[in-house]
């Protein structure tokens with residue numbers, strides 16, 4: 001395993017060589033089941049969902065969640081149920097999303113401002129880093145929703161990230177790259193004593209950086225709320241402004257705080273991890289594909305001009321009326337997933353699934369690559385073709401969810417994504433703002449965008465740099 005990194009490549013080779021849609025690899029004492037057909041995927045996450053509703057414990061998940069105090073990485077049990085309920089009922093429901101709309105709008109505006117500041121001084125526009133803009137948009141939307149702040153430090157006048165945000169975002173991405181990454185001691189625990197590859201140190205350092213910025217804010221906020229007392233008049237009492245306030249003020253049946261400071265800290269870290277990579281990765285791939293197929297760029301911009309016009313910036317309320325742009329994002333989720341596998345599901349008992357005996361504690365990995373690029377399911381699977389989704393939805397509102405697991409976007413079942421509404425909004429908004437606000441073209445001396453993917457996490461191997469030129473009236477940019 002150490003020599004043949006990344007593991008997903010030889011795991012997919014096994015499926016290929018054995019010409020099978022399901023295989024079992026034994027790593028240490030763990031049975032790892034790899035699946036690449038939608039029929040089998042549905043067996044696991046629909047028909048036997050209850051049995052496969054747990055998660056493995058591993059070095060990175062333990063570290064980021066302060067010992068499994070959050071939701072997504074937590075094995076099935078009381079803590080997972082408590083935190084999942086909090087997220088569904090109190091954090092990510094429709095009225096909460098409406099309450100936080102202004103914060104998301106601020107960051108969508110700031111995205112346009114940041115790019116405009118980089119490219120407006122030159123009549124032909126300038127080359128900008130799409131990855132940088134997209135990742136920072138994703139990170140700052142969730143940061144604003146949780147902490148009501150764009151910058152941990154002084155920030156930058158042009159709307160770009162400061163040093164603190166760069167370090168924080170890079171720490172989040174480091175953790176994601178080591179999460180469920182087939183770290184050998186997770187399968188042979190006695191090897192963990194040595195941290196041979198230094199993974200553990202990298203994850204711990206990243207967690208430390210995240211805490212360095214977040215913990216003082218969380219502690220101070222808890223102090224503020226705990227010190228506000230009954231005698232204060234309504235005018236004097238602090239007002240709830242963001243998700244952090246909501247977390248702190250949740251009460252249990254006895255009127256005591258429902259969540260400890262450690263739980264809040266672990267959960268807000270995990271929410272940021274859940275949000276930073278998917279929307280930005282999908283946007284970077286979509287724009288790369290579009291630059292290689294300019295007719296798609298034209299079609300998307302025509303849709304924006306028709307639905308939104310050129311006198312205002314695209315708003316969240318326009319999203320349901322942008323089927324083509326949504327279909328482009330959906331196509332990127334299918335063809336260019338952010339990771340080779342879905343989050344692992346662990347079986348709580350022995351079971352028979354589609355005639356296969358699956359032992360208790362097996363790790364089931366649905367292959368995002370194997371499903372999304374499966375030639376038995378998708379015609380011309382390697383072709384980026386948004387029209388296939390338009391046809392499927394009959395020209396109506398296109399949905400980024402894929403409940404039938406023909407590819408993995410938000411997955412389904414008991415462990416399915418809780419943030420699909422927010423994730424959809426952010427992904428479509430990000431792409432739509434880039435396309436509406438700027439004319440995109442290849443950087444000088446390039447006639448094709450290289451679409452090679454990284455071997456581990458499946459990001460684009462080379463970050464996308466492209467020429468951006470403002471396409472709306474100057475007044476509109478100056479407003480933001």
Ligand code: HEM
Nearest residue numbers: 072274275278279343409410411415416417418419422423
């Ligand atoms: C485009 C953006 C997003 C995509 C593609 C996405 C995708 C996923 C996927 C594939 C899973 C694993 C499902 C499974 O295990 O079968 C997941 C889980 C999860 N997602 Fe998302 N997600 C996105 C955005 C978000 C956002 C914005 C949040 C919250 C702010 C969020 C919160 C979660 C949580 C809490 C879980 C774990 C659920 C559990 O284990 O019970 N996600 N997501």
